[in-house]
Amino acid sequence: MRVSMDIELKDTPGQLLLALNPISELKGNLKSIVHHHEERTPRSTIPVQLVFEIEPANLEVLIGRLEENGIGVARVDEKRFTAHGAVLLIGHIVHTDIQDTIDTIDKTGFAEVVNISLSMPQIDMRSSASLKIDAVGKNELHEAISVLRQVAIKKDLLVIEPIEAEIS
Amino acid sequence: MRKVRASIIGFGSVGQGVAEVLLKKGDELKSLGIDLDVVAIADSKGAEVNLAGIDLKAALGRKREFGTVAIDNLTGEDVIKSVDHDIVIETTPTDIETGGIGLVNMVAAFEFGRHVVTSNKGPLALKYRELVEAANEADRKLLFEATVGGAMPIINLVRDTLAGNEILSVEGILNGTCNYILTRMMEEHASYEQMLAESQELGIAETDPTYDVEGIDTACKLVILANSIFNQDATYQDVDVTGITKVTLESLSLAYDEGYVIKLIGEVKKDRLRVSPRLVPASHPLAVGGTLNVASVCTDLAGTITVTGRGAGSIETASAILSDIVSIYKD
Numbered sequence: 086m087r088v089s090m091d092i093e094l095k096d097t098p099g100q101l102l103l104a105l106n107p108i109s110e111l112k113g114n115l116k117s118i119v120h121h122h123e124e125r126t127p128r129s130t131i132p133v134q135l136v137f138e139i140e141p142a143n144l145e146v147l148i149g150r151l152e153e154n155g156i157g158v159a160r161v162d163e164k165r166f167t168a169h170g171a172v173l174l175i176g177h178i179v180h181t182d183i184q185d186t187i188d189t190i191d192k193t194g195f196a197e198v199v200n201i202s203l204s205m206p207q208i209d210m211r212s213s214a215s216l217k218i219d220a221v222g223k224n225e226l227h228e229a230i231s232v233l234r235q236v237a238i239k240k241d242l243l244v245i246e247p248i249e250a251e252i253s
Numbered sequence: 254m255r256k257v258r259a260s261i262i263g264f265g266s267v268g269q270g271v272a273e274v275l276l277k278k279g280d281e282l283k284s285l286g287i288d289l290d291v292v293a294i295a296d297s298k299g300a301e302v303n304l305a306g307i308d309l310k311a312a313l314g315r316k317r318e319f320g321t322v323a324i325d326n327l328t329g330e331d332v333i334k335s336v337d338h339d340i341v342i343e344t345t346p347t348d349i350e351t352g353g354i355g356l357v358n359m360v361a362a363f364e365f366g367r368h369v370v371t372s373n374k375g376p377l378a379l380k381y382r383e384l385v386e387a388a389n390e391a392d393r394k395l396l397f398e399a400t401v402g403g404a405m406p407i408i409n410l411v412r413d414t415l416a417g418n419e420i421l422s423v424e425g426i427l428n429g430t431c432n433y434i435l436t437r438m439m440e441e442h443a444s445y446e447q448m449l450a451e452s453q454e455l456g457i458a459e460t461d462p463t464y465d466v467e468g469i470d471t472a473c474k475l476v477i478l479a480n481s482i483f484n485q486d487a488t489y490q491d492v493d494v495t496g497i498t499k500v501t502l503e504s505l506s507l508a509y510d511e512g513y514v515i516k517l518i519g520e521v522k523k524d525r526l527r528v529s530p531r532l533v534p535a536s537h538p539l540a541v542g543g544t545l546n547v548a549s550v551c552t553d554l555a556g557t558i559t560v561t562g563r564g565a566g567s568i569e570t571a572s573a574i575l576s577d578i579v580s581i582y583k584d
Contacts, residue, residue, distance in 0.1 A: 171511045171532060173504050202510070204503035213504035215511055243499045245508070247532040248518055248539060249424055250549070250557075 086141050086221055087116070087164045093130035093157035100156070104133065107150035113139035130157060141165070141221075166197070166219035168226040170252055172233060174214045176242035178203065183214075189236045196220035196229035226252055255582055257289045258304075258338035262329035262358050263345030264296035264322055267372050267399070267574075270567030271342055272309045274575050287582045293332045299323025300332050329354065333361045340581065342574060343371035349464070349473060349489070352376040356384075359395070363387040370577040372399035372570050378473040378489055381480040396577035397481075401474045402427055402546045404569035405562030409576065411482050411550060418552035420482055422522045425539060425548030427474045429564040430458045430465040431497050431517040435530075436542040439505045439514065445498065457544060467496035468528040471519040475528065478521045485523075492526040500530050508532055514540050 094100040101120065108115060116136040126132055139147065141163075148158055178186070187198045200217035216233075220226035230246055237244045246252075261268050275282075275289065282289050290306035298321040301307055312322050333341055341362040345355045356376035362369045369388070371377070376384060377397055388395040398408050402425075411420060426432050430452060437448040449466065452458040464470050472492040479487040497517050508515050511532075516539065518531040533540045538559040541547045546564030551557050563569040 171508075171513065173508060173515070173532065175499055175501055175504050202507055204501075204507060206501075206503055211499070211501060213501045213507055215504075215507040217511075243495065243530070245500075245504065245515060245530045245532055247513070247534075248537070249422065249520065250537070250539075251532070251534060 086144075087136065087138050087167050088144060089134065089136045089162045089164070090158065091160040092133050092135060092151065093126055093128065093159055094133055095155065096129070096131055100131075101133070103154040104135075104151060104156045107147055107154065108135075108137055108139070110150075111139060111143040111147050113137045113143070113147065128157075132159070138167070166221055168220045168223045168252070170218045170220070170226045170230065170247060172216045172218060172230060172247070173245035174216065174237065174242050175245070176211050176237075176240065178212045178214050178242060179205070181240035181242065186233070186236055186240070186242075187216075189232055190218060190229050193225075193229055193232060195222075195225040223252060254283065254288050255286055257287055257340060257578075257582060258292045259289055259340045259342055259578070260293040260295070260332050260336060260338050261291055261342045261344065262295045262332065263343065263355075263373075264294055264316055265344065265346060266567040267570045268294070268296070268342070268344040269313060269316060270571035271344060271574055272313055274568060274571040276309045276313075278575060282579070285579055285583060287579065289578070292338050293336045294322045295327065295329035295332045296321050296323065300325050300327040300329070302327065302332065302336050304337070329358050330361050333358055333367065334365055338367060340368040340370060340578065342578070343369055343373050344574075345373055347373050347375040347473075349375045349378065349469065352379045356380060359384055360387060363391040363393055363395075366391050366393060368394045368396075368581055370394075370396045370399075370574055370581070372397075372574060374400045374470075374473045374477065377480075378476040381477065382486055394581050396581065397477065398577050399570045399573035400477055402548060402560075402562065403429075403564040403566065404572045405546045405548065405560055405564060406573070406576075407478070407548050407550070407560060408481055409580065410558070410560060415550065415552055415555060415558065418554045421551040421553060422520065423478055423482065423548055423550050424518060424520045426516050426541065426546055427519045427548070427564065428465055428468075428471045428517060429544035429546055430462065431468075431471070432542070432546070433457050433544045434466070435497060435500065435505070435515055435517065438500075438502055439509065442502060442506075444502055445500060466498055468494040468517060469496075471517060471528045472526075475519045475521050475526050479526055483521060483523060487526060492528060494527075495529040497530055509535075512536075516540065
């Protein structure tokens with residue numbers, strides 16, 4: 086998942102390294118770093134903003150290690166879902182238990198249906214739906230769509246997926 | 254100047270297109286060092302043979318007037334076996350069940366030491382490996398640019414222009430009829446059935462549209478791409494095929510609201526051959542409308558290359574055949 090974090094460094098040499106080392110030790114992937122050397126917090130520390138990708142399980146460990154190193158963690162903002170995709174379904178969507186269809190994605194733990202638009206022209210005619218799916222990463226988005234594909238076969242629904250370039 | 258004697262086997266829309274293009278481009282061919290004579294034309298009713306070179310204008314006129322070029326009671330296979338010539342232009346109708354007469358013609362051509370240039374998908378989708386082996390054994394060429402995407406260059410693009418690149422995937426719209434129907438459904442807010450009827454009226458879809466709308470035509474083209482570009486030994490059975498018959502107007506509208514169009518996309522990768530309706534971002538290069546074909550070739554060095562062009566039509570297909578003929582003799 087993607088995390089944006091505000092930290093505070095003491096104004097002594099080597100502090101930035103103390104903040105960054107734990108991220109790489111925990112296999113985090115640093116995306117951006119903004120270092121306001123000329124600014125000071127009321128506590129006379131230097132504010133730094135980090136954005137990185139890290140396994141969700143490692144975030145607490147990371148915060149612990151930063152604090153051990155004497156780095157102040159002022160704000161942590163996690164963004165669980167970094168991949169977003171749209172998928173269409175065509176068929177008897179409601180009558181084949183739409184709740185169950187959505188649940189199969191939500192139950193994965195790594196992806197969720199976050200929006201659904203449904204169009205039902207007439208009773209007994211096939212309906213169409215667009216689903217927006219959020220996932221923790223691109224691989225997980227692929228996996229979620231593949232889970233949906235399996236369910237759709239059982240329910241005789243047509244799944245219209247994005248082209249490869251859209252989700253890779 | 255190289256003297257080349259050719260036969261046109263199959264004189265329907267594509268075969269006649271070839272004759273028209275050869276009439277028009279005789280001088281250009283000569284400037285490339287190729288002096289091409291058509292010494293035989295065969296259709297389903299018989300053949301015309303003239304070792305001094307057939308008058309193509311007269312042959313086209315006769316076909317239009319009488320529905321056949323037949324003068325002699327010879328089949329295409331007879332011509333290939335008995336008339337001395339260098340190159341067989343095979344444009345008989347495709348048979349996707351058995352390869353049909355096209356397969357017989359191609360096998361015979363190699364047996365008698367003649368090159369084959371073709372627009373006929375069936376034999377290539379069914380018996381690619383055997384045909385390539387027969388061509389190699391005879392030390393003759395088998396060229397088939399016209400089988401995929403009509404005038405749109407894809408096979409030769411990958412083989413010649415992108416030589417040295419590893420091809421990671423090919424993704425695209427390879428059937429103009431499906432593209433037309435889906436494009437028009439959205440434009441007219443009309444149902445699949447209505448727009449199928451319109452395209453049948455315009456001659457864009459066949460009376461029996463199954464081959465196009467069920468994705469079978471696209472699947473055959475994928476098999477040809479998989480075998481020729483990815484060096485696989487794939488057949489139609491290896492393709493996961495879903496057509497466009499279930500695509501609803503409502504789904505097109507929902508897609509549009511999200512910034513997408515729906516297209517029947519064929520996809521070739523090392524481990525997957527798939528034809529299915531897909532969501533394409535409206536601003537993506539694959540989102541071409543009307544009857545256009547398009548293909549994105551994803552490579553390791555050149556990145557993604559996208560080509561688009563007319564996928565059908567007798568002159569367009571003949572253009573691909575002409576470029577194959579030239580490529581045999583320019584080396």
